[in-house]
Amino acid sequence: MAESEKRGDKFTWTYAIWLLPYPAQNYLWWLAPKWDWWIIGLITLALTVIAIAGSICINLARRRWWRVVSLLITPLPWLVIIYIAAVTGITPDSVQFALNKQAYLAEIERTDVPSGEPRFRTFALDSMFKATTSTTLVYDESDEIALPRGEQSTAWQQRTQKLCSEKKECVNLYPGSDWPFSVSKVGEHFYIVYQNFIDAFP
Incomplete structure (x- = not known):
């Protein structure tokens, strides 16, 4: 069991997908302007934080160090993308x-x-x-x-x-x-x- 968990411990960028709904709502809210996007944003943020924090705890308990590192640096690609979008005027x-x-x-x-x-x-x-x-x-x-x-x-x-x-x-x-x-x-x-x-x- 421990050996199987160790083999599953690898660095991955797929956790970045977990953060996609949060920036996406800023570009999609006008498709349904009558929705309460303030509440939707809070719920999305809360679920994202819970998912990431929970996954970090689970991977720490299983000593999947590369998975933990992946989760901690997952926001970096989004920060770069958001910065590039702002600089190029893609708001x-x-x-x-x-x-x-x-x-x-x-x-x-x-x-x-x-x-x-x-x-x-x-x-x-x-x-x-x-x-x-x-x-x-x-x-x-x-x-x-x-x-x-x-x-x-x-x-x-x-x-x-x-x-x-x-x-x-x-x-x-x-x-x-x-x-x-x-x-x-x-x-x-x-x-x-x-x-x-x-x-x-x-």
Whole structure:
């Protein structure tokens, strides 16, 4: 029995699969936005920790040292993958945008605007305010949203204020505020606005 267990003691990366559900939910939550992904995330994290801790204890008891080492360094490949994805701009929001870009463009084409006026549309990417961060996809044909805060033209400010009050197409850059936010370009006239507080929409 001891000899059989010793033969089964080998280094393996297969334990990395155990961690797959946790990062995957950040890329898949929008497929079912009505689910309570906060609770799902907690359950997933708890089950993953229990599985890894339990397996470490079992392998320690059986003196499977290489299995223990495998479990301890399993997170490293995921940290590298997540870092590379962040550096290259492959974020959950950019993936969602890429998969739904044609639907967004079709919706924008149906938008009625006065003749000669640039189109402006907003789409909530995390309507549940995941992690108290509002993520908004903005289509701004004038591209003025990419300018530093406060440098947008008066016409742009008046136009966006009107759209916000009449059609709830809102984005607030909070000029002069200390609240952190960022604007990232993800396509032609498309921007993702991150605002780290819940009150991102009027």
